[in-house]
Amino acid sequence: MPPAALNSPAPQDLWQMDHRHSLHPWTNFGSFQREGALVITKGEGCWLWDAEGRRYLDAVGGLWCTNIGLGRREMAQAIAEQAERLAFSNTFVDMANDPSARLAAKLAALAPGDLNRVMFTTGGSTAVDTAVRMVAYVQSCLGQPSKTGIVARDHSYHGSTYLSQSVGKRPGDRVPEFRYKEDGIWHLTPPNPYRRPSGMTETEFRDWLVDEFETLIATVGADRIGGFIAEPIQASGGVIVPPDGYLHAMWQVCQRHGILFIADEVVTAFGRLGHWFASRDLFDVQPDIICTAKGLTSGYIPLGAMIFSDRLWSIMEQDPDRWFTAGFTYSGHPVACAAALKNIEIMEREDLLTNATRMGALFQSRLKRLEDLPLVGQVRGRGLMLCTENVADKATREPLPDGVNESKRISNAAEAMGLMVRPMAHLNVMSPPLTITEDEVDFIATTLEKAIRQVTDELVREGHRIG
Incomplete structure (x- = not known):
């Protein structure tokens, strides 16, 4: 790679550097070869910006860890x-x-x-x-x-x-x-x-x-x-x-x-x-x-x-x-x-433990409504540590076949709408910063619902039985 790209890289240069040289934790070689990684360049509070300037609410909280939020001077x-x-x-x-x-x-x-x-x-x-x-x-x-x-x-x-x-x-x-x-x-x-x-x-x-x-x-x-x-x-x-x-x-x-x-x-x-x-x-x-x-x-x-x-x-x-x-x-x-x-x-x-308790209760209340969706079997967790579990059949709790990869599809759909949630097996997991506000909780719940509805429609069109 030319020295100029190393010193002042364009977004595509950063993607290429990572794709050419990095082994990520829990790398899946097939998807990494096809898609590479999302390059993040800035963080403030609950929000992240990628190299292209797109903004995301990070409901994952890094990896359960950005408790006080990013960008603290x-x-x-x-x-x-x-x-x-x-x-x-x-x-x-x-x-x-x-x-x-x-x-x-x-x-x-x-x-x-x-x-x-x-x-x-x-x-x-x-x-x-x-x-x-x-x-x-x-x-x-x-x-x-x-x-x-x-x-x-x-x-x-x-x-x-x-x-x-x-x-x-x-x-x-x-x-x-x-x-x-x-x-x-x-x-x-x-x-x-x-x-x-x-x-x-x-x-x-x-x-x-x-x-x-x-x-x-x-x-x-x-x-x-x-x-x-x-x-x-x-x-x-x-x-x-x-x-x-x-x-x-x-x-x-x-x-x-x-x-x-x-x-x-x-x-x-x-x-x-x-x-x-x-x-x-x-x-x-x-x-x-x-x-x-x-x-x-x-x-x-x-x-x-x-x-x-x-x-x-x-x-x-x-x-x-x-x-x-x-x-x-x-x-x-x-x-x-x-x-x-x-x-x-x-x-x-800043009494963030109290805010975590208060926002955690609101977060659970707002996400619990997602259980009304045909794809969501359960919303569970405590405090600011929650997940949705996706199922094919709500009565039997039978999951979709692993190859459907619906949780990753939901996280991709949410990411396109400016929200990051973490896909794990048949789950979408969230652990946002303790500084989260009511408006941000509402954004997570509303956006995640849209993403789940979008993926559910796609699954039904593909012939999967949901409900």
């Missing part, structure tokens, strides 16, 4: 000032820096119960990876070196490192070209009331799920299971809101069997559900470990954190000769921690 200033003052300082062994120390104390103040200890990571995947390793470490310190297994759920997503992706099990993430850790990881039925067995009430479904966990423990042996990991609401696995009392009951099972409870709050923390953390406030669970990222910095700088209890710390520190040999070059990066501190300051000053 004071965030840019905080990042720049910290980079000028101290751009990097490692936190290995006995080193620390000003922003990481202050952020650790702030997270301890916000986290529930005795979760007063923090290990910083590079993002959510590495936070989960570290938490799973800590489970084995703590159980070994307790004299139970075989109690290292992890129980998760089907349709869960916990990250994309080798270990975190092995723990998660979302449909479509397991491909034959990759290998995954299988030994010592078990998966339970996802707590999706919409897909519960026919004739079973939600309460009966909840009890069945808890019994399934107890049966697994009895079969495998409690001496082999060290931890249970759960997203309070399974995000990328389908915005699955569990039955009432499910998480509390699963936590009680963990308590009885000495199994550590890891709450994967990478998505649900920092206001997405109207609370700093959802585990205790919404689901009556006191985790041993919380993993977080995304809303921690609202996506301005990559950062993750594993927040864990004083009890676990006291177990590990009993032997002064022990080393916890995990961490990353960028753990506690001073610029990232300064961004997180400013992000939390903005959320507190």
Whole structure:
């Protein structure tokens, strides 16, 4: 490519550079070769602009993460000032820096119960990876070196490192070209009331799920299971809101069997559900470990954190000769921690948790009306974390064949109308910034309805039976 194109590229040049040189996360080679990528060049609040100057309301919120909205000048200033003052300082062994120390104390103040200890990571995947390793470490310190297994759920997503992706099990993430850790990881039925067995009430479904966990423990042996990991609401696995009392009951099972409870709050923390953390406030669970990222910095700088209890710390520190040999070059990066501190300051000053609660209720109310459409089987979620599930038959909840790809067609139609929603299997997922306004909620609901109606008409004309 000519030097002039690199220095002052036209929109088509940017598209070509990306198409020629980039491997995107979760690349589908066929569609990427045909269509390439949409190049985004600007963001402000809930809105994005592409290289051609077209504007979109980003109802996806980046990837569940742009909680305070884009284009915040004071965030840019905080990042720049910290980079000028101290751009990097490692936190290995006995080193620390000003922003990481202050952020650790702030997270301890916000986290529930005795979760007063923090290990910083590079993002959510590495936070989960570290938490799973800590489970084995703590159980070994307790004299139970075989109690290292992890129980998760089907349709869960916990990250994309080798270990975190092995723990998660979302449909479509397991491909034959990759290998995954299988030994010592078990998966339970996802707590999706919409897909519960026919004739079973939600309460009966909840009890069945808890019994399934107890049966697994009895079969495998409690001496082999060290931890249970759960997203309070399974995000990328389908915005699955569990039955009432499910998480509390699963936590009680963990308590009885000495199994550590890891709450994967990478998505649900920092206001997405109207609370700093959802585990205790919404689901009556006191985790041993919380993993977080995304809303921690609202996506301005990559950062993750594993927040864990004083009890676990006291177990590990009993032997002064022990080393916890995990961490990353960028753990506690001073610029990232300064961004997180400013992000939390903005959320507190502007009372964004209250706005998330208020707009979340409106968002749910407006989108719930879409269930009247023949293609929409269910609208579900909590706070500013919602999805529509598309079905061919509302009575039987039978989905359309996978090859129809109706959710992608809906997102394409919405994008043409200036709205971004995220297609996943038979779902269209939304997680807009916590700064969203009533007018913007109305725009999402109205535009998404138009897109669904348009695609439904196309499907019917193609011979698909909908309703």
